[in-house]
Amino acid sequence: MCADHPPQPETSRRHAIEIFLGGGILASLASFIYPVLRFFVPPAVVDLGGDEVVAAKSVEMKPNSGKIFRFGSRPGLLIMNNDGTYRALSATCTHLGCTVQYRSDLREIWCACHNGTYDLNGRNVSGPPPRPLDVFDVHLRGEEIVVSRKREA
């Protein structure tokens, strides 16, 4: 600001009013929009699944077959091999999230959406899937086949 030309009181007053008015309007808009943006965010769903689930009863399973079970809020795939051993994996395809299935004719895990295949260890062997499926631990507790998340070593 130059000392020779002090600002006109009219313009500076107008300027101050503009700042107050504009600031007030912006503050109001922010107070309207902020709650709305927070409202959009869905509250986190409590995962009731825990780390362990009974996937099936051993009498339900036949050799060379698969069964989808609920693991928390997501599906898991339980497979009984010909030798009577079990395997459990995440059933969510790593490509675009479809639910995979066990193909007893191919002895592979197959995703119908985009023809992705995984071997029985969950490795992505052909098609678009970018990553292997997560593998879970399986143990028997009497009749029950219990699946649990792999403990990090």
Place this chain on the structure above:
Amino acid sequence: MIATLVRWFDERLHLDDLIAPLRHKTVPTHRLSYWYFFGGITLFLFVIQVLTGILLLLYYRPGANEAFESVQYIMTRVQFGWLIRSIHSWSANLMIFTAFIHMFSVVFLKAYRKPRELTWVTGMLLLFLVMGFGFSGYLLPWNTLAFFATKVGTEIAGQIPIIGKPMMIFLRGGEEVTGATLTRFFGFHVAVLPGIVTVLIAVHLFLVQRLGMSVPPKLEAEWTANPSARREMKFFPNFALRELMAWYVAIGALGALAAMFPWNLGVKADPFISAPAGIKPEWYFLFMFQTLKLIPSKVWFVDGEVLGVLGCSLAGLLWMMLPFFESDKAPRTKVWITGLSIFALFYVIGMTIYGFLAN
């Protein structure tokens, strides 16, 4: 930058022609001009209803087993959910209130006279539909009060001779108020009514634009006799900015009410419990409710209820026809209509207060 964009659109769509009427539009200035604000405030509250209604739809689930729980979820788990729902409820009530003020101000300023009969008729239809919004939306949280209000309200509709019973079954989606009723009311509330109301608002606003603002008859006569006494302000920006201020005050009042007096959810509806004591409809139905209560169960040989329902319907219909009873010679008005209007206003206010105080 903005100027370039505006020019781009203007070159193609000739927006200038479209907004030209708005630029030339004027609003008469006189000591009663502030009553002109209430239509705009009602419209503003309607817009808030649409926006908050869409937000509530993100989480609301219709259905007897889920509705109450989903509203509870909105109010307790979703961030600011209590505020959004509270604003929706408060704004609904304020909207009906300002619509009534708007209606009575039009009556007393005689703004319904020729050539504005159709503006009045569309306005009355909008008022009825807005009350329909209130009635259908009231059920959606599926709480005890809503359940009985709907039971009584649809039962009243069922009193009308011949068409009443089928209408009640249509509204309820069966003989009783059940989850089927909730599904229907949800459909009316979020699809049917918004569609009709949006079209009617468009017609109403078009008519207001087309015919300009009415001036009270006494003033109109004065201004015709002495044209230099005529006072007007430009709609844009003079009146528009004033209206904007009114909206700002409205949203301030709305926010304060919603935050300080959050709307209750009540208790989940159960068809197999008794109606709670002192149950009353929403305040905007109270004057009709109280009227029905005062009519004896038998008048001569006619059922009191039937008489009341028919009377109220007939009164509503005649009220909607009000402009057609008025003198169509410009500044003249009929005195008995003014008398009747004052009676109507005091009847509605009086019966509402009586309804609140009565047990």
